Amino acid sequence: MIHLPDVELFIRVAELGSISAAGRALGLSPAAASAALKRLERRVDSQLFERSTRSLRLTQAGEDFLGFCVQSRQALEEGLAALKQGREQLSGEIHLGAPSDLGRDRLDTLLEPFRRRHPQLRLVMHLADDLIDLYRNPIDLVLRYGLSQDSNLVGRKLCDNGRVLVASPDYLARHGHPESFEALAGRNCICFYRNGELFNRWRLFLDGHQREVTVAGDRAANDGALVRKWAREGYGIAYKSRLDVIDDLASGALVDLFPAARYDETPLYVAYPSRRYQPARIKALLAWLAEAFGAAVAGPAVSPPPPAGS
Known part of the structure; x- marks a missing residue:
């Protein structure tokens, strides 16, 4: 028999990295706490953590087991909430x-009607442009551009999307429209770091033909x-997700180059x-x-860009 308090302790140790x-x-x-964790390891006949004097990290068996433990805890919480408040009322906490x-911008706006429809739910937002680890962070769902290669994750496509090169009308009025894609090498381009690496090789x-250019900027x-x-403030050219700038393109605040x-x-x-069970x-x-x-x-059509050189 596995004791639920031991499972909760295991989850907390994985989250905090400290017994x-x-x-x-x-x-x-x-x-x-150490005795309870060892008791759980004996029960499951597996070493869940690799321990040293300075660090504590999950073994592969621990990472696999953690997903099932979190799922079981969520199932129990969902059942208790259903008993307390009735099945017609969604409650609890979601980490997104x-x-x-x-x-x-967009996600927060889209979620507002969902929040009003389910006032007993607590929606916690975790915003970061680096990849979020769903196993070491208490995250239920994460939105990502592109499909993850993690076989332990389920990926569900929400919509098509692509990148787009944009600049403000003010920037174009001061510096002119780039005469070619390759001309971006001589323009002030606003670069972005992805998972610690500078994303400055842009292509279209x-x-x-596929074209690629290495850009730089201040x-x-x-x-x-x-x-x-x-x-938007006119400091340079950016290579953005179209989903992020679709409203700016429609309003004319940014222009597709x-x-x-x-x-x-x-x-x-x-x-x-x-997981088999989803609350x-x-x-x-x-x-x-x-x-x-x-x-x-499928929103409003994008406003056409101004003529080159305008």
Whole structure:
């Protein structure tokens, strides 16, 4: 028989990376917490953590088991909530991860009707442009551009999407429209860091050919929302997800520099740990996201760009 308090301790240790910290959170002494963790390892006949004097990390068996433990805890919480408040009322907490620009603007707006429909739900947003680890962070769902290769995750496509080269009308009025894609090498381009690496090799497909250029500029950030802000304010040219700037293109705040080009495809997915059971609140949010983003990309037509050199 596996004791539920031992499972909860295991989850906390995985989240906090410390047996003593997890024990304190649960009101246990370090010795009691260590003994409970060893008891659980004996029960499952597997070593769940690799321990040293300076570090503690999950083994492969521990990572696999953690997903099932989190799933079991969520199932129990969902059952208790159903008993307390009735099945017709969604309740509990959902942790949702997303890229910064998408999360702060479009996602937050799209979620507002969902929040009003389910007032007993607590929706916690985790915004970061680096990849979010769903196993070491208490994240239920994460939105990502492109499909993850992690076989332990389920990926559900929400909508098609691609990148687009943009600049503000003010920037174009001061510096002119780039006469070619290759001319970007001599322009002030706002670069973006992805997972710690500078993304400064931009490409597109134009006139049947793939073209690539290495760009530079006086501004760079690891925050997509800041890159978009700088582009809107006329500081340079940015290579953004079309989903992030679709409203700016429609309003004319930003201009697609090469509307005839085909850019890198970066569909939007929602990813979550593979599990047989999904709480009702997670299922409801998944359905909402699919419908909301499907409608969002089918929004207003994009305003045409001004003539070259204007």
